[in-house]
Amino acid sequence: xxxxxxxxxxxxxxxxxxxxxxxxxxxxxxxxxxxxxxxxxxxxxxxxxxxxxxxxxxxxxxxxxxxxxxxxxxxxxxxxxxxxxxxxxxxxxxxxxxxxxxxxxxxxxxxxxxxxxxxxxxxxxxxxxxxxxxxxxxxxxxxxxxxxxxxxxxxxxxxxxxxxxxxxxxxxxxxxxxxxxxxxxxxxxxxxxxxxxxxxxxxxxxxxxxxxxxxxxxxxxxxxxxxxxxxxxxxxxxxxxxxxxxxxxxxxxxxxxxxxxxxxxxxxxxxxxxxxxxxxxxxxxxxxxxxx
Amino acid sequence: xxxxxxxxxxxxxxxxxxxxxxxxxxxxxxxxxxxxxxxxxxxxxxxxxxxxxxxxxxxxxxxxxxxxxxxxxxxxxxxxxxxxxxxxxxxxxxxxxxxxxxxxxxxxxxxxxxxxxxxxxxxxxxxxxxxxxxxxxxxxxxxxxxxxxxxxxxxxxxxxxxxxxxxxxxxxxxxxxxxxxxxxxxxxxxxxxxxxxxxxxxxxxxxxxxxxxxxxxxxxxxxxxxxxxxxxxxxxxxxxxxxxxxxxxxxxxxxxxxxxxxxxxxxxxxxxxxxxxxxxxxxxxxxxxxxxxxxxxxxxxxxxxxxxxxxxxxxxxxxxxxxxxxxxxxxxxxxxxxxxxxxxxxxxxxxxxxxxxxxxxxxxxxxxxxxxxxxxxxxxxxxxxxxxxxxxxxxxxxxxxxxxxxxxxxxxxxxxxxxxxxxxxxxxxxxxxxxxxxxxxxxxxxxxxxxx
Numbered sequence: 001x002x003x004x005x006x007x008x009x010x011x012x013x014x015x016x017x018x019x020x021x022x023x024x025x026x027x028x029x030x031x032x033x034x035x036x037x038x039x040x041x042x043x044x045x046x047x048x049x050x051x052x053x054x055x056x057x058x059x060x061x062x063x064x065x066x067x068x069x070x071x072x073x074x075x076x077x078x079x080x081x082x083x084x085x086x087x088x089x090x091x092x093x094x095x096x097x098x099x100x101x102x103x104x105x106x107x108x109x110x111x112x113x114x115x116x117x118x119x120x121x122x123x124x125x126x127x128x129x130x131x132x133x134x135x136x137x138x139x140x141x142x143x144x145x146x147x148x149x150x151x152x153x154x155x156x157x158x159x160x161x162x163x164x165x166x167x168x169x170x171x172x173x174x175x176x177x178x179x180x181x182x183x184x185x186x187x188x189x190x191x192x193x194x195x196x197x198x199x200x201x202x203x204x205x206x207x208x209x210x211x212x213x214x215x216x217x218x219x220x221x222x223x224x225x226x227x228x229x230x231x232x233x234x235x236x237x238x239x240x241x242x243x244x245x246x247x248x249x250x251x252x253x254x255x256x257x258x259x260x261x262x263x264x265x266x267x268x269x270x271x272x273x274x275x276x277x278x279x280x281x282x283x284x285x286x287x288x289x290x291x292x
Numbered sequence: 293x294x295x296x297x298x299x300x301x302x303x304x305x306x307x308x309x310x311x312x313x314x315x316x317x318x319x320x321x322x323x324x325x326x327x328x329x330x331x332x333x334x335x336x337x338x339x340x341x342x343x344x345x346x347x348x349x350x351x352x353x354x355x356x357x358x359x360x361x362x363x364x365x366x367x368x369x370x371x372x373x374x375x376x377x378x379x380x381x382x383x384x385x386x387x388x389x390x391x392x393x394x395x396x397x398x399x400x401x402x403x404x405x406x407x408x409x410x411x412x413x414x415x416x417x418x419x420x421x422x423x424x425x426x427x428x429x430x431x432x433x434x435x436x437x438x439x440x441x442x443x444x445x446x447x448x449x450x451x452x453x454x455x456x457x458x459x460x461x462x463x464x465x466x467x468x469x470x471x472x473x474x475x476x477x478x479x480x481x482x483x484x485x486x487x488x489x490x491x492x493x494x495x496x497x498x499x500x501x502x503x504x505x506x507x508x509x510x511x512x513x514x515x516x517x518x519x520x521x522x523x524x525x526x527x528x529x530x531x532x533x534x535x536x537x538x539x540x541x542x543x544x545x546x547x548x549x550x551x552x553x554x555x556x557x558x559x560x561x562x563x564x565x566x567x568x569x570x571x572x573x574x575x576x577x578x579x580x581x582x583x584x585x586x587x588x589x590x591x592x593x594x595x596x597x598x599x600x601x602x603x604x605x606x607x608x609x610x611x612x613x614x615x616x617x618x619x620x621x622x623x624x625x626x627x628x629x630x631x632x633x634x635x636x637x638x639x640x641x642x643x644x645x646x647x648x649x650x651x652x653x654x655x656x657x658x659x660x661x662x663x664x665x666x667x668x669x670x671x672x673x674x675x676x677x678x679x680x681x682x683x684x685x686x687x688x689x690x691x692x693x694x695x696x697x698x699x700x701x702x703x704x705x706x707x708x709x710x711x712x713x714x715x716x717x718x719x720x721x722x723x724x725x726x727x728x729x730x731x732x733x734x735x736x737x738x739x740x741x742x743x744x
Contacts, residue, residue: 251435253433262434265443272447275506276510279503283454289495
């Protein structure tokens with residue numbers, strides 16, 4: 001009896017601890033794992049992309065403390081609560097998850113999970129910050145579509161320190177197609193030393209019923225520029241136009257009416273009115289007989 | 293047919309019959325004027341309402357996105373139903389060689405013409421843009437039951453008018469030749485024109501009989517389709533309460549109930565007002581009562597089918613609709629129509645006592661009102677429960693209640709129908725004189741001999 005009560009209490013405590021306990025116990029062998037991924041700009045950048053894709057929706061922007069108001073609150077990347085974890089602890093928590101924190105064991109590869117940790121460490125005060133979010137620079141973006149070769153040709157310039165515009169090199173240009181509900185990203189390309197880039201539009205891109213696509217060209221958030229929208233470029237495949245009423249259907253339009261239905265209708269109406277006409281003719285005959 | 297009488301006797305009898313049956317045409321007193329006044333005033337009030345509706349649009353009605361068929365369509369179905377009696381009495385019973393119904397056939401045709409004409413007009417009142425009415429014919433879809441309905445209503449109206457007119461021709465000639473001076477001159481001029489120079493030749497009688505026979509046969513499929521197609525307007529949809537295969541015969545059976553009631557009421561009014569006790573005899577009311585019980589029983593049978601079978605299964609959407617009818621918002625109306633429109637009339641009219649003129653007329657009034665409400669609960673409750681959720685709409689979109697404009701136009705339709713019946717009764721004999729005289733053994737020569 002006593003055992004049962006204790007067991008119940010333990011289970012109750014455990015279930016409470018799932019949601020509210022401060023402690024998130026990590027096995028010792030996991031705690032001490034070291035990050036096999038090198039702490040460099042490339043890995044931090046990749047980690048950032050992963051963070052934006054998988055973590056930002058709950059944990060918010062780094063340093064802005066704008067995570068979702070959940071219980072327990074998802075800590076900000078810069079917070080002590082986050083940074084006090086060892087690499088091994090972070091890795092374990094990302095891998096296994098708990099309560100509201102999903103497990104990423106199956107969705108993010110192990111290498112990427114370590115890269116994510118590299119990104120988190122970018123905000124560790126004890127380390128050199130590799131990735132610095134500079135204030136966005138003013139840039140100019142020009143783009144045109146080569147319909148024959150199905151290419152987007154891009155030229156980008158950026159404002160230099162003295163205020164004049166110089167060619168923008170090695171910048172990521174995002175190309176997307178404008179659809180009814182937002183833009184569909186179709187690819188990215190880097191500008192070369194001349195500030196130019198060419199993007200080959202994939203063959204599989206589907207346009208409207210005439211193959212027209214509205215292409216949007218934009219730089220990433222590090223630059224302030226107007227997006228270039230190239231209206232109605234004939235670079236996509238024709239949109240398949242399913243004929244909604246292909247067959248002859250009972251309730252169809254006059255173009256697709258079932259023959260038997262049309263014939264029955266016209267036949268019945270014709271027969272009835274022919275009979276009526278015949279009766280009217282009989283009335284006419286009565287009148288003619290009356291004149292005799 | 294009675295045995296052939298001597299010419300003198302025959303002439304005397306024919307004079308009496310003609311005198312009795314032209315009383316409706318001749319009689320004009322204070323009440324006549326008052327009756328016309330009443331009908332025209334109410335019809336005008338209704339037309340005024342229609343004017344407002346044309347000016348401001350259908351927003352003045354209670355119809356909204358969900359309930360887009362309201363009282364007008366219910367009223368339309370009611371009038372189509374009433375009109376079907378013309379087909380039952382003046383054709384089906386005739387072809388079955390049932391004698392007692394001959395006297396009533398012209399009353400039935402009057403009711404049919406008035407009802408089907410109004411059915412056509414009511415549809416126009418339900419249109420938001422009646423000026424586009426012709427588009428129905430110009431751009432109609434042959435696959436749409438609405439086009440079939442428009443076609444069949446016009447065809448039925450034409451046949452009904454012909455079926456009214458053909459047996460009238462000899463009567464018109466008779467009134468032209470033997471009519472007393474009491475009949476106003478302008479009416480006699482109309483008789484002269486419409487009689488088409490009828491001389492009572494055997495050949496002419498033969499043509500009338502021949503043409504009548506064609507019409508009587510033709511009106512059976514047309515009459516059946518008019519109400520079947522009207523039912524398809526509902527049954528060709530997927531909505532619970534309409535999505536049923538028995539709607540065609542169910543509507544036709546219901547139509548006979550409403551029509552018989554209407555004819556009995558009109559018969560009774562003629563009998564008392566125009567002193568036609570010897571023509572619309574107690575016997576006719578008795579027989580009409582028996583017919584009434586028969587059609588009520590058939591309709592009851594369909595009602596049981598229509599509600600018991602889905603009520604047994606209570607599928608999700610169907611059960612919302614049915615509980616609304618059985619125990620919900622429309623339960624009072626539903627049970628009242630079933631009780632006063634079917635169960636009570638059947639129970640009463642199986643007794644001979646209740647098939648006498650006065651009781652049966654009172655019952656008919658109840659049945660006619662019940663059949664109107666019956667159409668109302670066929671049309672509206674189903675529309676209040678669409679399959680997709682009703683959301684993000686104002687409160688008044690979710691329920692339907694007719695507005696005063698709709699009431700005015702509906703009253704207009706009743707008044708206009710009564711006006712048509714009144715004008716027909718005031719213009720032409722309410723019973724076919726020559727047929728009746730022949731029944732009484734008066735020969736055709738005497739009927740068609742000119743006045744001395």
